[in-house]
Amino acid sequence: MDLTHRKMLHNLSALGDLAAEISSTHNFEDVTRASLHTLLGALAIPRGAIARYTSKPRQLKIVAAKGSAGAAGRRIALNRDEVERLTDHAHPMSVQAQNNGLAHFVGRHGDLLKRLRAHLCVPMIARGELMGLIYLSEKFTREAFTEDDIEIISAISRSIAMAFYNNRLLVSLKRKAEENRRLYAETRQLYRDTVRAFGAAIDLKDTYTAGHSDRVARYAEAIAREMGVTGQELEHIGVAGYLHDIGKITVDRAIINNPRPLTDKEFGELNKHVTTGFEILSNIRRPWDQIAYMTKCHHEKVDGTGYPAGLKGDEIPLGSKIVTLADSFDAMMTDRPYRARFTLEQTLSDLRRQTGKQFDGEVVAAFCRSLLKEINGTTRDRVFIPMIGLRFDRVAISATLDSMLGELDGSSSEYRSAAS
């Protein structure tokens, strides 16, 4: 093989190495260093540096250097005119040239050019924008650069410039994605806070139910999680818990707080809260649109005797079945205008009696498992404990829950052993 072909092969191989580096997943500092080595090694140039251009502030910063230890990190300020002149020079130029309008710029960092023994500088241009500048010393052999050498330097510099352009784009996209993620998280938090505030406002109508919506949401989430519900569906169930009684804002406060048994007319008025709530929430668009229907169905019963539509079994959304149980548990465990709170034993007895009638068996089983885990300390969650307190017969309650799980054919063996 003659010398020309050998040189061509070496230069092609250098371009190949550069392409591999540029497309690698190494960090960009390593890629820049390897790119500089590739360019220097292609033509046996002992010293050189790559400076990155930033427009704010308008300056070059040495990001990779070889042959001058103190060069890396050095910044060189540019004025607008110099940026334009460098952008117009897409080809290597001698740093000694006086006729390119850059003599002042060269003079401003003469010490650095001296340390790098800079002979050529090559503006890195990508899509018409200045990406940076490459400084090159003479060849190791001190031979002059040939026209072929200049072509190779230009080609490699263009590739490095493109890598800088793409990296800038990637960094900007990452920054925007991060910003979007932050904004999305903030919006979600704001949404959740608003929903909680609504829940608290609903509860204010009833002097007996302070914190009811908040607790129903937390119970519903705990039960849903126990059933394996995750992600957005879990979030929707929690929101339905917060807003299940939103329709009560149109019900007369005297009916809600009436200590005597309600008349049929009053019942009719109170029961309207599910359809009113649905109307209020039905304006909420995707992906939260199912929340309105979940709240509408939270007084449906699996045996079909509930309201407003008398739905049965699986006609009722899972989220509604969960909210129904969470709502009833909280209602039984708190004082009401017309009765005192139930004991935990009484509440569990009622849940057991109503399983398959008012409540879905799988939901009751998930509730029992969650409660049992908290009682036995097999979870750090404290969702139900704040409500049930510590004054109950732990052994008896565990046995009741275990027995309920047995009846429901829930997977209770591990809780059985934990309870004992």
Added chain:
Amino acid sequence: MTAPEIRSRLVDDAAVIYPGTYLNQLRGESIENQCQELLASGIRNIVINFEETELINSIGISILLGVIESVNHAQGALVLSNMNASNRELFEMLGLMSHVEMLETEEVALEKLCRVETIV
């Protein structure tokens, strides 16, 4: 990226470095660092044995130029040995043969360096 380990040994006042099969950036930078350490510790005679080195790419050339400059700056002596034909051709093509000594074997290189030491 973790820096690869580069094998080396001391023979009297000289050090022999074995770059391994492929001289790329990581291995090259390790060799450069090792040479700097040797020079800092007072070793002035260095042999780089390329017997196992199948390929030196342009990154490897750039780094070797740095090593040559460092040894020259420290007024030391560097000999490259056991280089295969294609790597030797690469050095010839880049015009580097007159700037660095290249000998057939490590033994010959060590002998040459020790002789130089004696004369000095």
